[in-house]
Structure formats: C-alpha cells, structure tokens
Amino acid sequence: xAKMSYNRKANxxxxxxxxxxxxxxxIFNFLPLVALLGLSLVNWPGIGDADFVxxxxxxKLAREPYYRDQxxxxxxxxxxxxxxxxxxxxxxxxxxxxxxxxxTTGRGAYRAIYFLPYPLAGAAxxxxxxxxxxxxxxxxxxxxxxxxxxDAPIGFxxxxxxxxxxxAMFYAWHRMSFAIVLILSAIVGVRVILxxxxxxxGASRWRMLKAVVFPVLAPAFVLITVIVMVDVFNNADYTxxxxxxxxxxxxxxxxxxxxxxxxxxxxSATSVNVNFGMAAAIxxxxxxxxxxxxxxxxxxxxxxx
Amino acid sequence: MTAHTGxxxxxGLMASFAVEAAAQDLTLYSWREQExxxxxxxxxxxxxxxxxxxxxxxxADNYDNKLRIDLQDGGxxxxxxxxxxxxxxxxxxxxxxxxLDGSIDLSGLAAATLSAGQGADxxxxxxxxxxxxxSILYNKGVFAANGIEEPKTLDELKAAADTLKAAGVTPFxxxxxxGWWLNQVVxxxxxxxxxxxxxAQGLIDGSVCFTDEAFVETLATxxxxxxxGLMNAAPxxxxxxxxxTAVALGEAAMMIDGAWSSGPSSPMYEIDPxxxxxxxxxxxxxxxxxxxxxxxxxxxxxxxxxxxxNKVLAFTTTKEFAELFAGMVGELPVYGGDYxxxxxxxxxxxxxxxxxxxxxxxxxxxxxxxxxxxxxxxVADGYQELLNGSISPEDLAAKIQAGLNSWGYxxxxxxx
Numbered sequence: 053x054a055k056m057s058y059n060r061k062a063n064x065x066x067x068x069x070x071x072x073x074x075x076x077x078x079i080f081n082f083l084p085l086v087a088l089l090g091l092s093l094v095n096w097p098g099i100g101d102a103d104f105v106x107x108x109x110x111x112k113l114a115r116e117p118y119y120r121d122q123x124x125x126x127x128x129x130x131x132x133x134x135x136x137x138x139x140x141x142x143x144x145x146x147x148x149x150x151x152x153x154x155x156t157t158g159r160g161a162y163r164a165i166y167f168l169p170y171p172l173a174g175a176a177x178x179x180x181x182x183x184x185x186x187x188x189x190x191x192x193x194x195x196x197x198x199x200x201x202x203d204a205p206i207g208f209x210x211x212x213x214x215x216x217x218x219x220a221m222f223y224a225w226h227r228m229s230f231a232i233v234l235i236l237s238a239i240v241g242v243r244v245i246l247x248x249x250x251x252x253x254g255a256s257r258w259r260m261l262k263a264v265v266f267p268v269l270a271p272a273f274v275l276i277t278v279i280v281m282v283d284v285f286n287n288a289d290y291t292x293x294x295x296x297x298x299x300x301x302x303x304x305x306x307x308x309x310x311x312x313x314x315x316x317x318x319x320s321a322t323s324v325n326v327n328f329g330m331a332a333a334i335x336x337x338x339x340x341x342x343x344x345x346x347x348x349x350x351x352x353x354x355x356x357x
Numbered sequence: 358m359t360a361h362t363g364x365x366x367x368x369g370l371m372a373s374f375a376v377e378a379a380a381q382d383l384t385l386y387s388w389r390e391q392e393x394x395x396x397x398x399x400x401x402x403x404x405x406x407x408x409x410x411x412x413x414x415x416x417a418d419n420y421d422n423k424l425r426i427d428l429q430d431g432g433x434x435x436x437x438x439x440x441x442x443x444x445x446x447x448x449x450x451x452x453x454x455x456x457l458d459g460s461i462d463l464s465g466l467a468a469a470t471l472s473a474g475q476g477a478d479x480x481x482x483x484x485x486x487x488x489x490x491x492s493i494l495y496n497k498g499v500f501a502a503n504g505i506e507e508p509k510t511l512d513e514l515k516a517a518a519d520t521l522k523a524a525g526v527t528p529f530x531x532x533x534x535x536g537w538w539l540n541q542v543v544x545x546x547x548x549x550x551x552x553x554x555x556x557a558q559g560l561i562d563g564s565v566c567f568t569d570e571a572f573v574e575t576l577a578t579x580x581x582x583x584x585x586g587l588m589n590a591a592p593x594x595x596x597x598x599x600x601x602t603a604v605a606l607g608e609a610a611m612m613i614d615g616a617w618s619s620g621p622s623s624p625m626y627e628i629d630p631x632x633x634x635x636x637x638x639x640x641x642x643x644x645x646x647x648x649x650x651x652x653x654x655x656x657x658x659x660x661x662x663x664x665x666x667n668k669v670l671a672f673t674t675t676k677e678f679a680e681l682f683a684g685m686v687g688e689l690p691v692y693g694g695d696y697x698x699x700x701x702x703x704x705x706x707x708x709x710x711x712x713x714x715x716x717x718x719x720x721x722x723x724x725x726x727x728x729x730x731x732x733x734x735x736v737a738d739g740y741q742e743l744l745n746g747s748i749s750p751e752d753l754a755a756k757i758q759a760g761l762n763s764w765g766y767x768x769x770x771x772x773x
Contacts, residue, residue, distance in 0.1 A: 101451070188603075300533075317422040
C-alpha cells in the first residue's frame with residue numbers, strides 16, 4: 053500500500069475529530085429541530101391522534117389576532133428583556149472585571165462572592181427574588197419600615213412597568229459571574245508589552261483601556277451576547293416559576309418561552325385549545341428569528357480570531 | 358427432597374402467587390396533596406379488596422403537562438381531572454377517557470355535583486370527588502378584636518371594612534397575581550353574591566349578556582373596594598399564597614377563597630395554629646356562597662387493569678368513602694345521602710352549601726369556554742386590568758362580551 057500523503061492523513065484526522073461532536077449535535081439538536089418541523093404541521097393536544105393541518109399554525113400565528121397579538125407582545129418584551137439583561141451584564145460585568153483585574157486587596161474574596169449565585173438553580177433564584185421583592189419582602193420592609201423612605205411598598209412584580217425589568221435584573225445578577233469570568237480572562241490576556249508601550253507613550257489609564265483593552269474584549273462581549281441571547285429567547289424559567297404561564301400582570305412579563313408553554317400546556321383550567329403543533333410553530337419561528345443574529349455575531353467573532 | 362416437602366414448597370409457591378395476583382397495585386395521579394393520607398389509609402387497610410393505590414401527587418402548576426406527557430406512554434391507571442367538559446374534552450377526544458362503566462352506580466351522589474365529571478353532551482366520564490365552597494373567608498380573631506359581627510348587607514360590609522381600615526388592618530386581601538384565582542374564585546363568588554341564580558344561568562345559556570347591569574355590578578363592587586383603599590396596597594403584586602399569609606397573620610381580615618383553605622392541611626395553620634376561619638357569602642342581592650363539584654376521578658381507558666380500576670371508582674361512590682373523605686381530607690364529599698361529619702367547621706360548610714349556594718357555574722360552563730379567548734381567560738385578564746386601574750367596569754364588561762363574541766359563543770347573536 054502506498055504511503056498516505058500528509059494532506060490525506062490530516063483530513064482523516066479532522067474527520068475523526070469532528071465526527072463524535074457532529075453525531076451528538078445531529079442526534080440531540082438537529083434531528084429534534086427536523087421533528088419540530090413535522091410537529092408544527094399538525095394540531096395535537098399532546099394526547100391522542102394528531103390532525104395534519106399543513107401551514108395552518110403558521111398562518112394563525114401571522115394572521116389571527118388572538119395568536120398574532122400575543123406573539124408580537126411576547127417578542128417585543130423578549131427583546132426588551134434581552135436588552136436590559138445584556139446591557140447590565142456587559143456594563144456591570146466589565147466594571148467588576150476591571151476592578152478585579154487591578155490587583156485590589158481581597159480580590160479572591162470578591163471573586164468568590166460574585167461567583168456565588170451562578171451555581172444556584174434557577175428555581176432557587178426565583179424563590180429568592182420573590183422573597184426580596186414581595187410587598188412584605190426584604191426590599192420593601194427595608195425602605196418602608198426601617199428607613200421610612202417610601203410611604204407604601206412597591207409591588208415590583210405586580211406593576212406592569214416594573215415586573216419585566218425586575219425579572220431581568222435578577223437574571224443578570226444570577227449570570228453576572230459568567231460575564232465577569234469571561235471578561236476578566238480577556239483582560240488578563242491583554243499583552244503586557246502593548247500596555248507598556250502605551251504607558252511609555254504617555255497614554256492615560258482611560259486611553260489605555262479604550263485603545264488597548266477594549267478591542268481585546270470584543271470577542272468575549274460577542275460570546276456573552278450570543279449565549280445570553282439564545283437563552284433569553286428560548287427559556288422562560290423565572291417568568292414561569294413566578295408569574296405562571298399567564299405571564300401576568302396583564303401579560304407584561306410574557307416572553308416567547310411563556311407564550312410557547314401556554315400554547316402547548318394551557319394557562320388555566322379552562323384552556324381547552326392546547327396545541328403542541330402551534331407551540332412547535334412558535335419555537336421554529338423563534339429559532340428563525342434569532343438564528344441570523346446569532347450566526348452573524350458568531351461568524352464575526354471567528355473572523356476576528 | 359422428600360415428596361412431602363416438595364408438596365409444601367409447591368403449596369407455598371402457589372400461596373405466594375395467589376397473594377401476588379390478588380394485590381393489584383394501581384397508580385392514581387392527582388394534584389391534591391390533601392388526599393395523600395386518605396389513599397394511604399385505604400391501601401394499608403385493604404378497604405378496596407385486593408387493590409392498593411400508588412398515589413402520585415404532582416404540583417398543580419405542572420399537573421396538566423406531566424399528565425399529558427405520561428399519557429403518551431401508557432400513563433396512570435386512574436387520574437383526577439378538573440371539573441367540567443372543557444377540561445375533559447381533549448382526553449375524551451383522544452380516547453383516554455371513556456364513558457363510565459355501567460357497573461358504577463352514581464345514584465347515591467348529590468345530583469348537582471355530577472356535572473364535574475360530565476362531557477358537553479352530558480355523558481358521565483368520571484366520579485366527582487368533592488364539593489367545594491367558595492365565599493368570603495375571614496379571620497375570626499380579627500373580626501372579634503375589632504368588634505365586628507358578620508355583615509349581612511353590602512353597606513354593612515363596607516362599614517365593617519372602614520372600621521378595620523381605621524384600626525390599621527387591611528380589610529380585603531387580594532392575590533391578583535394568580536390568574537386562576539381571579540376567574541375561578543373571585544369571578545364566581547362575586548356572581549353568587551350579587552347576581553340572582555336565573556340571571557347567572559342566563560349568562561351561561563346566552564340569554565343574558567355580560568354587559569348586563571347585574572354583571573357590571575360584580576366588577577364595580579370589587580373596583581369600589583379598591584378605590585376606597587380597602588384592599589392591600591398592591592393587589593397585583595401579591596399572589597395566592599401571599600394573600601392567605603396576610604389573613605393568617607391577621608394583617609388582613611378577609612379574602613375571597615375556597616373553603617379548602619380552612620381544611621386541616623391548609624398552610625395557613627402553619628402560620629397560626631390557633632387560627633379560626635369564618636365563612637360568609639358576599640352579602641349582595643343574591644347573598645349566596647358558590648358551590649361546585651371540584652373535579653372527578655377518571656379511569657384511563659387504556660389501563661390493563663380495568664376491573665380493578667372500576668372497583669376503585671365504585672368505592673369512591675360509597676358512604677364509607679364519603680365518611681373517610683370528610684374525616685381525612687376535611688372537604689365535603691359528593692355523597693348525597695346521610696353520612697357522619699364530626700368536624701363542626703365542615704358541618705358549617707355543609708349547611709351553607711345545602712341551604713344557601715348558587716347553582717350557576719359560568720367558570721365551568723362548556724358553552725363559555727370552548728373557544729379562545731375563553732370566559733375563564735377573559736375574566737382572569739379582565740380582573741387584572743381592573744385591579745391595575747386601567748379599565749372601568751363597564752368597559753371591561755364590554756371587552757369580555759366582545760372576546761366571547763369573537764368566536765361566536767352561544768350568546769353572540771343575542772349580545773352584539
């Protein structure tokens with residue numbers, strides 16, 4: 053047998069390395085996505101026979117006011133929630149990571165404190181949130197009774213303007229350490245010679261941050277944005293746990309995840325038209341909506357590297 | 358081995374086989390934590406001959422999705438269903454739930470409760486399990502401390518609330534964050550208190566419209582309490598649990614709730630073990646409490662143990678079960694004949710249900726809930742809007758009517 057060329061060998065190695073990942077991804081991600089497409093074409097309450105309805109679910113989602121209005125409302129609020137979360141995570145995350153990078157005394161302890169919430173289960177954080185913001189919770193008790201600054205408790209989760217930002221802030225708090233760790237490792241990766249050169253040129257600290265540090269941080273920002281985006285648009289754990297599938301008050305905390313849940317499992321005892329098919333359609337449309345943004349950001353990131 | 362010992366071993370094997378065959382273990386799904394001791398007792402004492410029940414409790418929030426997912430792959434032999442044809446429909450359509458076996462005799466049950474297990478055409482699919490009463494529940498200690506007698510008119514109620522407010526007690530505790538409570542409890546109790554039975558029945562058959570003055574008044578009364586500051590400061594921020602906590606703590610005096618909150622396993626007694634809860638209707642023109650068959654025990658038509666399953670269902674129709682149910686669950690059974698009630702609290706509830714309860718149940722009416730948006734949905738959303746201060750009672754009534762008209766409900770032609 054002729055000796056294998058280097059290129060051929062390299063190709064085989066690549067195939068051997070990629071195959072397991074591709075198989076796993078295919079089985080657990082791609083196939084369900086294809087199955088979802090099939091599911092989106094039927095009307096099925098989760099038990100019994102499914103009715104094939106073609107693209108009826110998609111038509112309803114686009115045309116029927118009952119579904120369309122809920123979808124648009126959930127989408128807009130989902131975007132708003134994402135903006136709030138990513139804004140808080142990038143701004144505060146960078147600030148805290150910078151502070152940690154400055155060789156502050158006791159930074160090991162700070163790091164531990166920042167990282168504490170991350171391993172907590174979503175349900176535990178949701179429960180904690182509820183204890184904090186209830187009318188007789190910690191925050192209201194402190195400001196109304198202890199300090200006397202507020203006349204009446206603020207109903208954070210009962211206010212149509214405050215409920216969603218409250219949930220978003222707790223999400224950001226929960227995942228903040230993930231942002232800090234990524235940003236901090238990027239900061240640590242800044243080449244010291246570049247900083248020294250900038251220092252010799254007489255650059256101010258702010259100038260050094262702007263011209264040398266931030267460009268290096270961009271890939272970390274992009275990574276955080278993509279991961280948070282995919283999570284915020286696909287999951288709704290806090291909202292479901294605290295506000296229920298009806299996403300009250302007045303649907304003001306409704307996001308695509310809660311809309312999807314409500315459509316497949318029903319919101320209340322009188323929800324008769326539960327339909328897994330419609331839920332699949334919502335899931336697919338959501339995936340299609342965030343896919344371009346996620347791909348764009350991820351590819352941009354690759355090129356930078 | 359001698360022939361003798363061989364026979365002994367054989368006999369032993371056969372005996373153990375007989376025991377195995379006799380003890381049929383059935384699975385029963387439920388969201389009702391309060392029934393756990395009851396079914397344990399039934400299994401341990403072999404009250405249903407040769408049948409033991411593996412009672413699986415699933416939290417109410419997850420019940421429907423867990424049940425549906427498990428039923429795709431066999432599922433439990435028996436499960437509890439929520440009341441009414443609207444909930445039953447998809448299970449009937451899927452062939453999961455079949456009409457009750459003729460061997461199960463329901464003639465001993467209270468006739469008014471049977472609809473809890475009936476489909477839209479009146480076919481009986483399940484055995485109803487409890488009669489629930491919903492009304493105003495009040496903290497007796499708080500009433501006594503402020504020298505308040507049970508109000509008999511809306512004006513007396515308002516005066517009592519003013520007294521309580523002046524004493525620094527929140528008169529009405531509202532848990533508006535829980536949508537299910539708004540439609541299933543508040544909507545129904547207000548209707549039973551303010552709207553005469555015939556008019557309420559008219560809402561269900563479409564001869565009376567939701568824009569009718571009598572229905573608007575139910576909404577306006579709640580709005581009036583809120584506008585007069587007789588409710589907790591942020592009624593939409595508190596959920597059902599927070600609402601009960603406030604009453605149990607004595608920070609609030611009254612709430613609109615089901616009598617199940619006064620049962621022996623109610624979490625309210627964990628806050629105050631000496632708590633005493635009183636019941637009264639909303640003292641309006643109709644002045645009645647609201648009573649309904651809570652739901653039903655259903656058989657999975659695909660269970661491999663149909664005979665044992667029917668034995669269980671038959672047992673739930675008996676007087677023996679009714680007495681166990683009253684004693685161990687602390688709720689009213691659906692049994693129609695005489696049975697012993699030892700708990701005075703339960704006896705009081707039984708009296709109110711028997712003598713002064715409204716019979717119309719719009720929340721469970723199939724005609725109002727078979728399309729989307731359903732009546733239940735519209736009322737839950739609507740009360741939240743009302744408590745948010747963003748809609749007037751008249752506009753809300755019109756909105757509920759328009760929502761029902763949008764899918765051509767039974768009264769659509771009459772109520773344009």
